[in-house]
Amino acid sequence: MYKAVILDLDGTVYVGTQLTPGAKEGIEELRRLGFKIMFLTNNSMVSRRMIIRKLDEMGIEAKVDEVLNSGAATAIYLKNRMRNVKVFVVGEIGLVEELLIHGHEIVSDYRQAEAVVVGGDRYLTYNKLLDAHRAIIKGALFVATNRDHALMEEDGPVPGAGAVVAYLETSTGVKPIVIGKPERYIADLALQLLNVTPDEAVMVGDNIATDLELAKKAGMRGILIRTGLGKNKAPESITSVNNLLELPRILLNKQ
Amino acid sequence: MYKAVILDLDGTVYVGTQLTPGAKEGIEELRRLGFKIMFLTNNSMVSRRMIIRKLDEMGIEAKVDEVLNSGAATAIYLKNRMRNVKVFVVGEIGLVEELLIHGHEIVSDYRQAEAVVVGGDRYLTYNKLLDAHRAIIKGALFVATNRDHALMEEDGPVPGAGAVVAYLETSTGVKPIVIGKPERYIADLALQLLNVTPDEAVMVGDNIATDLELAKKAGMRGILIRTGLGKNKAPESITSVNNLLELPRILLNKQ
Secondary structure, eight states: OOOEEEEEOBTTTEETTEEOTTHHHHHHHHHHTTOEEEEEEOOOSSOHHHHHHHHHHTTOOOOGGGEEEHHHHHHHHHHHHHSSOEEEEESOHHHHHHHHHTTOEEOSSGGGOSEEEEOOOTTOBHHHHHHHHHHHHTTOEEEESOOOOEEEETTEEEEOHHHHHHHHHHHHOOOOEEOSTTSHHHHHHHHHHHTOOGGGEEEEESOIIIIIHHHHHHTOEEEEESSGGGGTOOOTTSOEESSGGGHHHHHHHTO | OOOEEEEEOBTTTEETTEEOTTHHHHHHHHHHTTOEEEEEEOOOSSOHHHHHHHHHHTTOOOOGGGEEEHHHHHHHHHHHHHSSOEEEEESOHHHHHHHHHTTOEEOSSGGGOSEEEEOOOTTOBHHHHHHHHHHHHTTOEEEESOOOOEEEETTEEEEOHHHHHHHHHHHHOOOOEEOSTTSHHHHHHHHHHHTOOGGGEEEEESOIIIIIHHHHHHTOEEEEESSGGGGSOOOTTSOEESSGGGHHHHHHHTO
16 A cells, blocks of 8 residues: 655656646645655755745645755765765755755865765856866765756756766766665665655656656656656556646555 | 877877977987877867977977877868868867867857867866757767866876766767777878878877777877886787887887
């Protein structure tokens, strides 16, 4: 019997600043039926607080422990592995916020860095890359929030965190630890925070390569939503829904 | 009988701002013996003019048609393929100079770009990468001057052109055309400019992965020099010299 629903955000709950059809009502129905909800996103540019505010502006209430993004997951990973860490960040302010909240120290001198954390960064410069490169060569732990190649924006795709990761991986020859989807760490962490087993949870997302791959790796049921990237492709072997309003019925049928 | 010697520059003729031992005398002896000389480097941050000035400051005279770097080779490649091209550049001023000299136009609006040319860039910003990414997605030809992972500097290795290439390759999903070593194009072009056949030329360099690989691909004899990167590793199957002063003797013995 399913107890929790893990929902991808971008392309699943909203596309840009617009909710997907039935998202608000679907989520409210899931809550009424007693499902625990977790919003799971690779976006590391924003903090959980920024995500909650965005959801709130679109009429969806969420608590901080209902949101897990790759930035927060990275901060938790570092805490579990090394306690409080001196971090050199290639990323945006939302990532810095999560690292600080979880007790890490942000350093601007690469020689002090115990870890280099990489996320999407629209303020990327050569000097930031050079210092990250030098810190990694000196032995700092190289951690990637995620390897997404690109993000969809209204004007088309823009480079994702994975592009920055590829730059540093190429220049240093060091392979990073990757936290976000489709790596298993973030799914296991979500299940742990939800306090459910893999067969008590479903993962719903629009991206076969990240969301459904993650579900498979973590032993969860994966459901494709035909919004965002999921619009065009839905192999018959995959359960799919047209929108979040259809989700409760599918989950109840399967119980 | 050998007629031409193709010499790598960085690590072979000089390391940083210091000539390798015997470089000046070795090159003068090669010239006296009638060998044509070509300096071949992947460095696209500088122009041939800047390279000649650097050599001159270290006491080695060279003419512009004795130098081929991956920036000049890229400019020639574009000219041969598409005549004069509107280029969006991710790279430094030396690369811009070579493109202009060869008749191309530099554009700052990515929508006008017919080609995106990528080299090492110490002034890299997200906006440059984003515009290059967008130009490539719109169909501009993606050309990499080279894929060197890192450059050796006095403080240690720094990111090379290959890191920038990896960023854009990841974000766009498009594979670039690569001009520099160890890709064959630059060797064939060097041989053509020297007006010799592959078996009339030797390639001398300190890097097995680029210089000697290039020699192999182009059907030239390759000789490893035990300076720069070549200091530590010299498999027995490879002919090697300790310095450029030893080179003339090797070449005469083999004739």
